[in-house]
Amino acid sequence: MSSIAMQGGATGSGTVTLLAPVTNTNRTINLPDSNGTVLTTATAGVPVNGPAFSAYNNATQSISSGTFVKILFQTEEFDTNSNFASSTFTPTVAGYYQVTGCASIAAAGATLFITSIYKNGAEYKRGNDFRGVTLSQAQQFNTALVYCNGSTDYIDIYGYNSGVTPVVGSGSAVTYFQAALVRSAT
Amino acid sequence: MTLYDKIKALYPELTDSDFLSTIRLQNDSDGKGDYIAAWDHPTLTRPTEEQLA
Helix, strand or coil, X not given: CCCCCCCCCXXXXXXXXXXXXXXXXXXXXXXXXXXXXXXXXXXXXXXXXXXXXXXXXXXXXXXXCCCEEECCCCEEEEECCCCEECCEECCCCCEEEEEEEEEEEEEEEECCEEEXXXXXCEEEEECCCCCCCCEEEEEEEEEEEEEECXXXXXXXXXXXXXXXXXXXXXXXXXXXXXXXXXXXXX | CCHHHHXXXXXXXXXXXXXXXXXXXXXXXXXXXXXXXXXXXXXXXXXXXXXXX
């Protein structure tokens, strides 16, 4: 039978306490058969239960041609930390977020469709575009890694197109906005 | 007529590339409408409010 050895630190005077949870059920913690360091919720760079959300546009949105227009996302699919409101993501945990925006835009005679990630009201990362190809509808996808300071930084999705009387399409599959913490700031 | 249409009427030579680089029209979907967020065109001057009225 293998065994567990407990060993104090070579220096230092602190006491490490293993605290049992409040429960009436027996539990078993399985340790991995490998060397390494146990991660905790305070370990630098580990995004444990960080904010994540997904929202989509539930009503068509008329926008102007030749103009970067903030896309509206009225319906939340999930918002784990209540950081999404008014189509804007303002995370309250500092760190690096994988942000994704997708917009379906219909416009007659358009030669250009773009979905862009905005940070703090300014364009931050522009997605690919259909340039020089005349289309009446296109679905544009954009994703980027964005650092947010956990207090004032906020993220929006903007759309741009060059067609006539453009309209942003609705639906969870075609016009959506998502983000999740992938690495904490520390 | 949108802000974009008014500017294109004033400066027909402008192209999509201009509106994606030196000129930025923006709408924050806050009910305030389209506005010029940036005008850094090297030769064409920013239109006045009177020209855009």
